[in-house]
Amino acid sequence: MNVIAQSEVTRDTYLGLGNIGYATFYLLVFITLAVFGYGLYLRFSRYTEGDDDPFARLNELPGRITSAAKIVISNEKQFNRDLYGGLMHSFILWGFLTLFIATLILMVDEYAARKILHMAFWEGDFYLAYSFVVDAMGLLFVVGIGMALYRRYWVQNHRLWGRHTSNEDDVFVWTLFGLGVGGFLLEGTRIYITGMPDFEVVSFVGYGLALLFSAIDLPTTGAALESADYSAFAGLGFNAESLHWAVWWSHSLLALFFIAWLPYAGKPFHTISSFANVVTRDEKAGKRLPNVPSDLDATNAESFDDFTWKEILDQDACTKCGRCSSVCPAKASDRPLDPRNVILDLRKYREELDAGAEEKPIIADGGTSVINTETMESCMACMACMDACPVEIEHLQSFTRLNRQMTDQGDVAPSMQDVFQNVMQNGNTFGDSPRNRGDWSEELEFDVTDAREEKVDYLWYVGDFPSYDERNKQVARSLATILKEADVSFGILFDDEKYDGNDIRRVGEELLYVELAGHHVETWEDCEFDKIVCTDPHSYNTFKNEYPEVNFDEFADDPMMPFEYDEQWNEDGEIEVYHWTQAVEELVQQGRLDLTGTELDYTVTYHDPCHLGRYNDEYEAPRELIRATGCELDEMPRNRDNSFCCGGGGGGLWMDFEEEPKPSEERIREALEDTDAGSGIEKFVVACPMCMTMYEDGRKTGGYEDEIEIVDIAELVVEAIGAEEKANLEVAAD
Structure with missing residues (x-):
């Protein structure tokens, strides 16, 4: 390489792009933004066709946006029970946002600062800091995409595969990977053909690639320093300038494709819909359900027009990550419910309707409907799916709508x-x-x-x-x-x-x-x-x-x-x-019960009831009472907000399912095998009458009658204060 290195601390955004190339690029940009804008219009016009939502979703909007930004940027829900997934998504998100902001800075410098204010700020120290940050976060982005590829294709994580897995998922992840790698390749060739100026060392990834090109002695004509348009060299044979020209256009066209495609496919659109879904979430979702009007002519899910705009947004926000499916006790017990599939089945049906398909029953007993009644009968209303969802999809709101339609139709068991x-x-x-x-x-x-x-x-x-x-x-x-x-x-x-x-x-x-x-x-x-x-x-x-x-x-x-x-x-x-x-x-706490914390010496484990724990965030009061009796509390691996449902919620207590194992049996197995004390657990403690009923049944059907006792916290407290006789527990036990 025999060129003179660039000395000015900045770079040419459109290096090697002549007037024709420049005009072509911005024509494509205009077309891309028009296609993108039309796609957004179609999406949001579909939301306006949805029914009104009964809860306030846009009140106190600035606070909602701030709170949503904290949730999304921190990735706090992605880290829930999945450190690998949390790091992976954080690297992708933070890298993507940094690259997006970097592009906006380029636009401001190019069109506002230079052309309107006749000044430039994208040079000197600002340029150096910009280059370092973009390289660092861009590298995180590529690493994150690499982690996603490894998990999807090498490990083949079970959560990522299902009947709604499609080519769209492959195109999305490989497009992002191509954008990340292509950006670095473009940077490396640019640094190389501009003489590898010393200040570009801050772009450490691109500079490293330039060193690689130098090591293999990639030929260069020096045209990058002699002309603003070296695209003609592309036809003269393989060299660094022709490689840069090809990479520039490949990277740009891939980026424009991604922008244009984004509103039209579910996977890429989640970059917008997920944030909107978090902004419009109901803080009491699940624990309170929408009311029905007194109008007897009102319908619940007779047609898709009955769904609210927020329920439609929920469907669009689903990323197919499968977190809801992995924690669903119904799915774990081989009941015919997969929360992800219900949401995505509804989305698919909506898209078919928009494409002109004929209407069919949304929920019915048989194979011609969108959702089968057995699917919704399987739901335990435990809210585990909602707790696990990183984008705040309110499954129970849609599920309840379907259940109400079943009741209206007389399709209840x-x-x-x-x-x-x-x-x-x-x-x-x-x-x-x-x-x-x-x-x-x-x-x-x-x-x-x-x-x-x-x-x-x-x-x-x-x-x-x-x-x-x-x-x-x-x-x-x-x-x-x-x-x-x-x-x-x-x-x-x-x-x-x-x-x-x-x-x-x-x-x-x-x-x-x-x-x-x-x-x-x-x-x-x-x-x-x-x-x-x-x-x-x-x-x-x-x-x-x-x-x-x-x-x-x-x-x-x-x-x-x-x-x-x-x-x-x-x-x-x-x-x-x-x-x-x-x-x-x-x-x-007030000292009104005679408890010293030493009365009992049982080794116990405690099951968090869904409606006390996940629904209402009460985890400590039951545990404080158990400890107050002197019992040694040994937690099951799934505890607090990760507690596994007993199977009795959502009407499950009154239904008969052919399931293996029953949720109650699986939970008792967990108590006896997965706790630190293992078979040394003497009592399985509950704080819910339905849990008591389900676990007494599970103890018998699972063959655990001689291994563990099911007790309520109240029974421990009564024993600890020595008041069993006043409660006449002996008579009850007989």
């Missing part, structure tokens, strides 16, 4: 129809007489106050299973004894208490849920109390997060509704709602 009938006729899921609801308390050595007749501090909602199920009655008596020992004023509603409605709502029976909610808030209005305490996390969630959302006034005049209440209940949260572990943990 016969066992669930029996539950609906029991609730309608008797106010409970067991079909037992309402008069028997308080019978569990007759075994106690003290009387339980009737909260309808006497003012109490705690209005205790006992729930269906503690009221009617023999095993859970023992838990109810234990909790009553704890409250009595703590000298707490508490009372129950006896036969005016009905089922809370949480799970039948998630199965799709919305109007029956409204009836139950109206009955309860109307009953509570006639009682005097300070706080509501719930035995069941499902009741706790629905009272805390969903009853305040119901517009009772809309239904109060309906003759089918058994209430006249017409206000918004607890809209400002003036009535505190507690799960019993929260209330009792406060009593322990």
